[in-house]
Amino acid sequence: MSTWYVAGDKTAVFNTTTETSLISSTPVVQAIPANEVVVGTSFHFSMLGAYKTTLVPPTLRLRVKLGSTLLLDTTALTPPEANAGDGYFELLGDVSFRTLGAAGSVAAYGHVLFVRGPLAADLSVFRMPLATTPTVDTTTAQTPVVTVQWGTASNDNNITAQYFTIELLGAT
Amino acid sequence: MSHIDNPTPSGAGSFQPLDADLTAIAALPGTGLLARIAADTWALRTMVPPVAGMTIVNPGGVGGSPTFLLQHDLLALENVVGTGFAARVDVDDWLLRTLVAPAAGLTIANPGGVLGDPTFALANDLAALEGLATTGIAVRTALDAWATRTLVAPAAGITIANPAGLAGDPVFSLANDLAALEALAITGFAARTAADAWALRTLTGSSTVNITNGAGVAGDPVFSVLAGGIDHGALGGLGDDDHLGYLRLVGRAGGQTQNGGTTAADNMTINANSAAFAPANTGRILLGERAQLLPFSFSLGANILNALELPSSAVYTHDNAGSLLRGYQFAGEMRYTATPAFGLPGAFFNFASTIRAITSPLTMAPVPVFGSGPAYLADGVLFTMSDALGGFVDGPTFSIVNAGTFTGIYNGITSLMTLNAGAALTARRVLNILDATGAGTLTTQIAIRIADLTKGGLNLSLVSVGAGVQMRHAGQAVFGANAAPTNASVGLEVQSTTRALLLSRMTTAQRDAMTPVNGMVILNTTAGAVQARVAGAWVGL
Numbered sequence: 001m002s003t004w005y006v007a008g009d010k011t012a013v014f015n016t017t018t019e020t021s022l023i024s025s026t027p028v029v030q031a032i033p034a035n036e037v038v039v040g041t042s043f044h045f046s047m048l049g050a051y052k053t054t055l056v057p058p059t060l061r062l063r064v065k066l067g068s069t070l071l072l073d074t075t076a077l078t079p080p081e082a083n084a085g086d087g088y089f090e091l092l093g094d095v096s097f098r099t100l101g102a103a104g105s106v107a108a109y110g111h112v113l114f115v116r117g118p119l120a121a122d123l124s125v126f127r128m129p130l131a132t133t134p135t136v137d138t139t140t141a142q143t144p145v146v147t148v149q150w151g152t153a154s155n156d157n158n159i160t161a162q163y164f165t166i167e168l169l170g171a172t
Numbered sequence: 173m174s175h176i177d178n179p180t181p182s183g184a185g186s187f188q189p190l191d192a193d194l195t196a197i198a199a200l201p202g203t204g205l206l207a208r209i210a211a212d213t214w215a216l217r218t219m220v221p222p223v224a225g226m227t228i229v230n231p232g233g234v235g236g237s238p239t240f241l242l243q244h245d246l247l248a249l250e251n252v253v254g255t256g257f258a259a260r261v262d263v264d265d266w267l268l269r270t271l272v273a274p275a276a277g278l279t280i281a282n283p284g285g286v287l288g289d290p291t292f293a294l295a296n297d298l299a300a301l302e303g304l305a306t307t308g309i310a311v312r313t314a315l316d317a318w319a320t321r322t323l324v325a326p327a328a329g330i331t332i333a334n335p336a337g338l339a340g341d342p343v344f345s346l347a348n349d350l351a352a353l354e355a356l357a358i359t360g361f362a363a364r365t366a367a368d369a370w371a372l373r374t375l376t377g378s379s380t381v382n383i384t385n386g387a388g389v390a391g392d393p394v395f396s397v398l399a400g401g402i403d404h405g406a407l408g409g410l411g412d413d414d415h416l417g418y419l420r421l422v423g424r425a426g427g428q429t430q431n432g433g434t435t436a437a438d439n440m441t442i443n444a445n446s447a448a449f450a451p452a453n454t455g456r457i458l459l460g461e462r463a464q465l466l467p468f469s470f471s472l473g474a475n476i477l478n479a480l481e482l483p484s485s486a487v488y489t490h491d492n493a494g495s496l497l498r499g500y501q502f503a504g505e506m507r508y509t510a511t512p513a514f515g516l517p518g519a520f521f522n523f524a525s526t527i528r529a530i531t532s533p534l535t536m537a538p539v540p541v542f543g544s545g546p547a548y549l550a551d552g553v554l555f556t557m558s559d560a561l562g563g564f565v566d567g568p569t570f571s572i573v574n575a576g577t578f579t580g581i582y583n584g585i586t587s588l589m590t591l592n593a594g595a596a597l598t599a600r601r602v603l604n605i606l607d608a609t610g611a612g613t614l615t616t617q618i619a620i621r622i623a624d625l626t627k628g629g630l631n632l633s634l635v636s637v638g639a640g641v642q643m644r645h646a647g648q649a650v651f652g653a654n655a656a657p658t659n660a661s662v663g664l665e666v667q668s669t670t671r672a673l674l675l676s677r678m679t680t681a682q683r684d685a686m687t688p689v690n691g692m693v694i695l696n697t698t699a700g701a702v703q704a705r706v707a708g709a710w711v712g713l
Binding site: 003004006030031032033036170 | 690701704706707708709710711712713
């Protein structure tokens with residue numbers, strides 16, 4: 001396992017309903033070069049951070065992409081209310097290349113969990129399924145992307161990625 | 173008269189009674205127009221015309237109704253036809269006039285005053301001038317365009333008072349060098365003696381050079397050499413036109429050639445001293461003594477037969493203070509391109525017949541003294557030296573020609589590396605093999621074995637200074653120990669319990685400046701991590 005990317009700073013998204021990147025620009029995440037991956041090459045995404053909501057939590061949507069290709073998607077979910085700013089979230093995802101080429105395919109699985117207290121009711125886990133197998137062009141460079149989109153714009157609806165890493169798992 | 177003879181009825185059954193007015197009128201003695209001048213008082217009047225402009229026919233109405241007739245100016249005005257301003261152009265002569273605007277600068281609305289008062293409006297340059305909003309000297313910058321300007325003095329030399337002309341005329345004043353020049357009171361050449369300070373100078377001759385008009389006032393200064401200045405005859409021991417011993421190259425374009433005679437006996441002789449004065453240690457003939465300023469070249473012609481002819485002796489001898497050849501920092505080559513014809517054994521140079529050329533520069537200081545005995549090159553001995561030697565700079569290049577064989581280089585180097593007491597080896601380049609070139613066959617493999625260099629200041633045995641030099645090795649390599657590789661699959665191995673492999677250390681910018689290849693491993697000093705090139709990207713390990 002090799003470290004593909006480690007964010008050098010936190011990234012916060014709040015007071016907007018526009019889909020916005022949660023990846024820091026320090027440093028800029030490096031793209032997966034064209035024609036470099038082989039069948040079995042895998043990437044593990046791990047993002048941890050804090051979140052806060054209004055008293056009535058809005059919907060929230062997290063997406064993982066390669067370039068513009070959607071790999072993982074929570075769709076619109078409602079996280080546990082965290083108006084006190086004590087919410088914590090963790091996104092885990094794995095992407096593995098199955099076939100190569102302009103119409104290459106990947107297997108992608110992941111989930112995101114939200115925790116705001118010690119009770120079971122304070123924990124929510126959401127899958128990030130896709131209806132179809134993503135098609136990724138491995139003959140061109142592909143840049144990893146993680147985005148968030150709030151359902152309601154408010155300064156209280158704030159999600160901050162404190163840690164984000166991408167690890168490369170080479171094929172055996 | 174006490175009654176009215178023919179009374180006029182004033183009303184039904186009544187008559188105007190006789191009153192004072194009628195009585196006054198009846199009393200008037202002459203003819204003319206009646207004018208009641210007071211109550212019950214009447215007088216006869218006649219219309220009197222003005223002095224000019226009008227006459228009245230029948231002014232008293234006696235001969236008929238008074239008739240007014242215009243004359244002079246009034247008659248002329250009345251006779252004017254048309255509209256416009258009336259202008260009296262002569263006595264009793266009037267014409268119509270219209271205000272006419274100039275071609276540019278002014279326009280007049282209603283110039284004839286027919287429809288109203290004539291109105292003047294500025295245009296073109298006058299309008300632009302009127303439109304100026306700032307103060308200063310007006311300058312026409314384009315057609316119908318004006319701007320205000322201020323005279324700007326240069327940084328030094330001139331000052332301008334009232335540069336915009338607001339408080340009065342701009343006044344220029346000289347300053348600095350110009351003021352100093354203007355203040356000079358005498359004549360001559362101006363010389364700047366300090367900042368803003370000038371003085372007048374005069375070219376002054378000497379006992380050998382005369383200068384007329386040295387101050388340049390009446391014309392250009394003219395230099396002339398006085399008799400005896402450079403006259404050859406003025407020099408001791410020489411007469412006029414005696415050029416013996418003179419070479420005046422200074423200022424001669426293309427140099428100067430000193431030709432000898434035209435027959436075999438016409439030798440050109442240059443003596444270091446006169447024949448009349450020949451002490452034991454006389455002076456030398458020096459060529460290119462100023463070669464430190466410009467490169468000096470001493471060139472021999474193509475037809476030289478004996479370039480350097482030594483005294484007629486089998487062995488050249490010299491005292492301890494001199495030498496046959498002596499050079500400092502000699503950067504050229506001493507080269508023989510034909511079969512050498514050096515002297516017999518015992519002469520100054522005596523090479524074996526197989527030595528064909530010396531093509532490498534030799535830098536020797538102090539002057540080397542070759543062998544106390546025969547100084548030829550024997551097998552395995554490059555040079556035999558019995559005295560102090562400054563050192564070799566860059567080893568000689570060996571050329572094997574004419575199918576010759578060169579052997580014994582190993583022994584030769586061993587001999588060179590024997591440093592006797594008092595000797596010093598200043599060059600650490602023990603062996604410098606440039607290449608083996610030519611069509612010949614190299615049958616002996618080159619092997620270098622280097623033991624501990626106990627006399628070396630650095631522990632580097634092999635140094636390559638060329639950035640483009642590649643070090644290639646097809647077999648296995650072990651560093652850190654004199655041991656075999658761990659197994660046959662090892663390509664490059666570091667065997668040590670006290671040392672480790674040290675990766676290339678570089679910043680992210682330096683890393684990204686490389687042409688990366690998958691498999692590279694570095695220590696990124698910016699990220700503080702060991703990174704490898706995998707899948708076309710740098711990843712942390």
